[in-house]
Amino acid sequence: MGVRGTGGLWWGTVSCTLFLAVNGLYSASDDVIELTPTNFNKEVIQSESLWLVEFYAPWCGHCQRLTPEWKKAATALKGVVKVGAVDADKHQSLGGQYGVRGFPTIKIFGANKNKAEDYQGGRTSEAIVDAALSALRSLVKDRLSGRSGGYSSGRQSRESGGGDKKDVIELTDDSFDKNVINSDDVWMVEFYAPWCGHCKNLEPEWAAAATEVKEQTKGKVKLAAVDATVNQMLANRYGIRGFPPIK
Known part of the structure; x- marks a missing residue:
């Protein structure tokens, strides 16, 4: 009976391991968003957000091996960039739609959601986060210049006269x-002087x-301004010598 009990325990452990493996690498408790053919279009394609999808x-x-790094990156980017994952073995139609031929394949869905970019960088959380923030900067610059827009309500506000000073x-x-x-x-902080022409243009x-x-x-990156002629302690702390420096 003891041997049979040990065997049952061993088989139960193996079965549990196999169950977890078959049912994917991520759970609902992770900051990685599980994507499927059912929710992909709504979550990613119709989204205003930048997405990294594995x-x-x-x-x-x-x-x-990538899983713990992907989870770390998702946690670090939470509220700034969306990080998702597709079980392309289970959802082969979705993988095929985006030309997935090997694993893991990582794609960046930026301004043009219908033309995802392949991520070719390192497989560490730091490299993934750096690439995400670089893509986010490019996306914001493109939107400011009017080269892209997507589904953003911010696009409408710019077309009707720019951003809100209260932001x-x-x-x-x-x-x-x-x-x-x-x-x-x-935070991105502009140090300005009220009399500065460049500051007024900015x-x-x-x-x-x-x-x-x-x-x-979603409010996780903030833009601010400091009147450096009034708040001289801050101006001295950050070595402000001309206007308008941005830090």
Whole structure:
């Protein structure tokens, strides 16, 4: 009976392992969004967000090694860039639609969702995050220049007169550390002088960028401004000598 019990335990362990392998590499508790033919179009193609999507097979050793790095990247990019995964062994039609021939295949769905870019970078969370942020910068710059738009409501606001100045957060010597230094969000801060012509020219562009980035990242990346002629402590701390530097 003891041997049979041990065998049953061994088989139960193997069965559990096989069950987990067959049912994918990600769970609902991960920040990686599971994508299928049912939700792909709504979640990715019709989305305003930038997406990184891994096409994987549960039995693939390279995919298994990538999994912890992909999860780390998804957590780091949460609220900024969407990170998803498709079990392309199970959903072969979706893999075929995007020309997936090997595993893992990673694609970036940016401004033109119908023309995804292949990711050819490193397989570490750091490399993946760097590529995502680089793609996000390109996407925002394209939208500011009017070269792309997609489904963004921000596109409509720019066409009707630019961004909202209220989306640019005014910072002072007293509020800077609390808002920026002690924050988990990403901040871009313009140091300006009210009399500076370059600063005045930048103002509508900065407002448009603030609105676009706010919508794209769901508020996780913030644009701000500091009047460096009034808040001289901050100006000295960051070595401001001319206008308008952006940090």
